[in-house]
Amino acid sequence: MKVLIVAVGAVKGALAPVVADYERRASHHWKLSVEEVPAGTKSGSKDAQAVMSAEAERLLARVPAEVDVVALTRDGKSMDSRELAGYLDEHAVRSSPGVAFVIGGAYGLDPRVIARSRRRLSLSKMTLPHEVARLVLSEQLYRAGTILRGEPYHKG
Numbered sequence: 001m002k003v004l005i006v007a008v009g010a011v012k013g014a015l016a017p018v019v020a021d022y023e024r025r026a027s028h029h030w031k032l033s034v035e036e037v038p039a040g041t042k043s044g045s046k047d048a049q050a051v052m053s054a055e056a057e058r059l060l061a062r063v064p065a066e067v068d069v070v071a072l073t074r075d076g077k078s079m080d081s082r083e084l085a086g087y088l089d090e091h092a093v094r095s096s097p098g099v100a101f102v103i104g105g106a107y108g109l110d111p112r113v114i115a116r117s118r119r120r121l122s123l124s125k126m127t128l129p130h131e132v133a134r135l136v137l138s139e140q141l142y143r144a145g146t147i148l149r150g151e152p153y154h155k156g
Contacts, residue, residue, distance in 0.1 A: 001091055002098030003030040003141060006062045008055050008105035009039045011131045019131070022138035029145020030088070031098070035062040039105045048107040056110030059102055067098040069117040071109055072133055076120030081154060085144035087119075103133050 003026070011019045026032050037058035041050055063069055068091065079087065091099055101121070102113055114120065123136045146153035 001030060001088070001096060002067070003032050003088070004035065004063070004067065004098060004100040005032070005103070005134065005137065006035045006037070006059050006100055007103040007130055007134055008037055008059065009130050010036045011134050013131075015131045015135055019135050019138055022135065022142050026138055026141040026145060029149065030141060032141065037062060051105065052107050052110040053112075055105050056112045059104075059109075059113055060116060063100045063102065063116070064097070067100045068096065068119070069113075070099060070101045070119045070121050071114050071117035072101060072103050072123060072137065073109055073114065073120050074122055074125055074127060076122035078122045081140060081143050081156060082147060084140055085147040088141075088144050089148050101137055103130050103137070105130060 005023075010016075023032060023034060037055065039051075039055065041054040045051060045054075088099065102109065102117065104110075104113070123133055128136070143154050145151075
């Protein structure tokens with residue numbers, strides 16, 4: 001099953017190699033691909049709604065029509081690692097075309113992205129920088145794969 005991460009902005013700095021490592025590990029369990037779109041607007045506007053709208057256009061353009069969309073947002077439903085593994089396993093068993101996890105930018109996700117999603121997932125009630133959200137998501141995708149295969153990584 002295909003798992004897609006669509007995110008505003010690239011991971012830079014000290015977290016970049018860690019995120020890349022977990023995405024590499026997760027790709028052993030899923031057909032993982034990552035799409036990064038630029039943050040902000042072409043005009044450089046700082047208006048939150050204009051920024052979210054411009055980012056939504058770019059995000060939604062990268063999400064195939066047939067996949068389930070999961071919007072990462074603070075007010076989404078939280079899942080533990082086993083629940084996420086079960087969610088992904090359910091999609092794989094149903095021969096689902098895939099799941100796309102969407103991570104917004106500094107202002108969050110535009111309502112159009114939320115409306116396109118079938119599920120909203122909260123990684124934390126706290127606001128996380130997109131790089132940290134990418135790290136947590138990629139690690140959890142790897143962990144979900146190890147849970148489903150009975151590998152010893154997950155101890156909880």
